[in-house]
Amino acid sequence: MSDPFTRVGHVSEEPLIHARGLVKRFGEFTAVDGIDVDVQRGEAFGFLGPNGAGKSSTMRMVGCVSPPTAGLLRILGKDPRHDGPAIRARLGVCPQLDNLDLELAVRENLTTYARFFGIPRKVARRRAEELLDFVQLAERADSKVEPLSGGMKRRLTIARALINEPEIVLLDEPTTGLDPQARHLVWERLFRLKQQGVTLVLTTHYMDEAEQLCDRLVVMDGGKIVAEGSPQALIERYSTREVVELRFHAEAQDVFADKLAGMGQRIEVLPDRILLYVADGDDAVAELQRRALHPASVLVRRSSLEDVFLHLTGRTLVD
Amino acid sequence: MAPTLSVLEYHLAGYRRTWRASALSSFVLPLLTMLGFGVGVGAYVTGGVDGVPYLDWMVPGLIASTAVQVAMGDSSWPVLGNFAWMKIYYGQAAAPLRVSDILDGHLAFVVFRTVSSCGAFLVIATAFGTMHSWWALATLPVAALLGLAVAAPTFAYSATITSDSYLAILFRVGMIPMSLFSGVFFPVESLPSPLRWIAYVLPLWHGVDLSRAATLGVPPAWSVTGHVLYLAAWAAAGWLLAYRQFVRRLVV
Numbered sequence: 001m002s003d004p005f006t007r008v009g010h011v012s013e014e015p016l017i018h019a020r021g022l023v024k025r026f027g028e029f030t031a032v033d034g035i036d037v038d039v040q041r042g043e044a045f046g047f048l049g050p051n052g053a054g055k056s057s058t059m060r061m062v063g064c065v066s067p068p069t070a071g072l073l074r075i076l077g078k079d080p081r082h083d084g085p086a087i088r089a090r091l092g093v094c095p096q097l098d099n100l101d102l103e104l105a106v107r108e109n110l111t112t113y114a115r116f117f118g119i120p121r122k123v124a125r126r127r128a129e130e131l132l133d134f135v136q137l138a139e140r141a142d143s144k145v146e147p148l149s150g151g152m153k154r155r156l157t158i159a160r161a162l163i164n165e166p167e168i169v170l171l172d173e174p175t176t177g178l179d180p181q182a183r184h185l186v187w188e189r190l191f192r193l194k195q196q197g198v199t200l201v202l203t204t205h206y207m208d209e210a211e212q213l214c215d216r217l218v219v220m221d222g223g224k225i226v227a228e229g230s231p232q233a234l235i236e237r238y239s240t241r242e243v244v245e246l247r248f249h250a251e252a253q254d255v256f257a258d259k260l261a262g263m264g265q266r267i268e269v270l271p272d273r274i275l276l277y278v279a280d281g282d283d284a285v286a287e288l289q290r291r292a293l294h295p296a297s298v299l300v301r302r303s304s305l306e307d308v309f310l311h312l313t314g315r316t317l318v319d
Numbered sequence: 320m321a322p323t324l325s326v327l328e329y330h331l332a333g334y335r336r337t338w339r340a341s342a343l344s345s346f347v348l349p350l351l352t353m354l355g356f357g358v359g360v361g362a363y364v365t366g367g368v369d370g371v372p373y374l375d376w377m378v379p380g381l382i383a384s385t386a387v388q389v390a391m392g393d394s395s396w397p398v399l400g401n402f403a404w405m406k407i408y409y410g411q412a413a414a415p416l417r418v419s420d421i422l423d424g425h426l427a428f429v430v431f432r433t434v435s436s437c438g439a440f441l442v443i444a445t446a447f448g449t450m451h452s453w454w455a456l457a458t459l460p461v462a463a464l465l466g467l468a469v470a471a472p473t474f475a476y477s478a479t480i481t482s483d484s485y486l487a488i489l490f491r492v493g494m495i496p497m498s499l500f501s502g503v504f505f506p507v508e509s510l511p512s513p514l515r516w517i518a519y520v521l522p523l524w525h526g527v528d529l530s531r532a533a534t535l536g537v538p539p540a541w542s543v544t545g546h547v548l549y550l551a552a553w554a555a556a557g558w559l560l561a562y563r564q565f566v567r568r569l570v571v
Contacts, residue, residue: 026571060571063413065409065412065569066571067570084415084417085415085416085417086415088413088414088415093413095409095413097406099405099406099407099409099410100405100410101329101333101405101407102405103333103336103337104332104333108332111332112328112332113329113414115328115329116322116326116329116411116414116415116416117414117415118321118322118325118415
């Protein structure tokens with residue numbers, strides 16, 4: 001006889017999102033090519049990748065609006081193929097493009113959406129007030145959506161995604177197209193949600209966003225996962241602790257590049273600068289002095305997720 | 320049922336902001352047509368039609384024609400816009416609604432718009448003394464069925480196209496000929512046989528014949544059951560096509 005308590009314990013440890021060999025094809029085109037993902041309760045998990053990497057297709061499958069072509073996908077322990085509405089009732093979705101009703105007032109966008117979840121009108125009104133406070137839009141509650149700025153619309157979309165007190169919030173490029181102030185406000189609100197224990201799943205191609213918000217992330221490229229780990233672990237594994245950026249006068253760059261041989265773990269020559277991947281930036285600068293090299297500018301910086309990302313997915317522009 | 324009603328509730332919330340403008344345009348046009356044709360042309364048709372004054376004969380046709388215009392208008396640009404511009408349907412699909420809830424809730428709103436526009440027109444036409452029977456009230460359920468028979472296939476069409484220039488085609492080759500050849504302004508028997516078939520095949524004439532029988536208190540040209548079943552067939556076929564297209568757009 002199996003011990004009932006063990007089974008309960010086992011169930012509660014099941015990841016909120018569990019995918020094995022998940023595939024999405026559109027005709028001949030394979031958008032997602034057999035990925036394995038587990039997201040645990042309370043985690044902030046990121047899908048990082050260039051355009052066309054398969055991030056949004058993955059998010060749509062997780063959001064139960066796009067049936068997987070092949071593979072296993074379980075959300076909140078349920079099968080999206082059969083339990084779509086029941087799963088979606090417990091998700092909050094902030095899509096890449098806002099799909100707010102521009103004609104309705106800010107508050108009405110929340111209260112009408114709440115009704116789709118079967119939330120009673122009174123509760124919907126109360127939650128709308130709380131959420132508008134949370135995203136700092138309380139003063140605009142009665143204004144139409146149309147004249148709001150991009151950042152305000154985005155915050156309203158996030159508030160709408162929270163109307164059903166979801167267990168998982170899916171955010172597809174939450175800050176794309178926002179100005180720096182608006183981005184920081186969105187990040188700060190998302191960080192607050194994370195502190196409250198809400199599981200966040202987001203896609204982004206902003207490295208600072210991934211570093212700030214994600215406990216763990218996967219880097220996707222061409223529909224596959226090419227790396228997985230915490231931001232720090234990825235930096236340690238795929239980059240060096242520090243990066244020295246050297247700029248030379250344009251015509252002299254190639255000449256200098258040869259003279260840097262043997263410095264650092266890796267040297268990358270870009271059209272406008274040379275990157276030295278090193279453990280200690282100051283040591284590298286001292287070595288430059290010893291070799292009598294005098295670049296036009298020297299910048300020592302901490303290695304970032306961007307270095308990992310570009311290393312893994314390449315510098316070729318994908319549109 | 321509750322999920323579908325929540326979608327209807329959403330559309331009504333939007334309508335609360337715009338109803339004055341849209342209600343006005345939904346029955347100012349038929350009112351002008353009634354005055355222009357009914358009173359103006361009616362002065363020349365001195366013998367009346369089928370033994371009643373021309374105005375009285377034409378008004379029930381206009382009520383049915385109003386149902387078609389409102390149903391088609393509200394199923395065209397708004398549906399296209401909810402896919403292409405505002406992407407409202409995609410937001411709804413992310414909530415725990417099924418595709419049929421999204422479709423039915425919006426269709427219910429269009430039927431509401433159709434019936435309320437026809438109801439307003441009915442009140443005004445009654446004030447002009449054109450109603451001959453209490454059966455006139457039956458024009459409202461007829462308007463609902465006719466509205467659905469036109470709205471459902473229009474939903475399917477609007478969910479298929481990607482540019483609103485195709486909507487202009489629908490109105491020019493669909494609605495205008497239908498309004499002209501469906502016995503609204505003159506009996507279909509005046510048409511040569513091939514053109515008469517346009518009236519028989521398209522939904523409007525069936526609604527016109529039923530509405531006219533109701534307001535004049537006379538039996539319709541066809542059997543009531545035949546009309547109702549034929550309109551229901553348009554509604555059902557249109558719904559199936561619309562549902563297939565909604566699934567194709569929303570579940571990808």
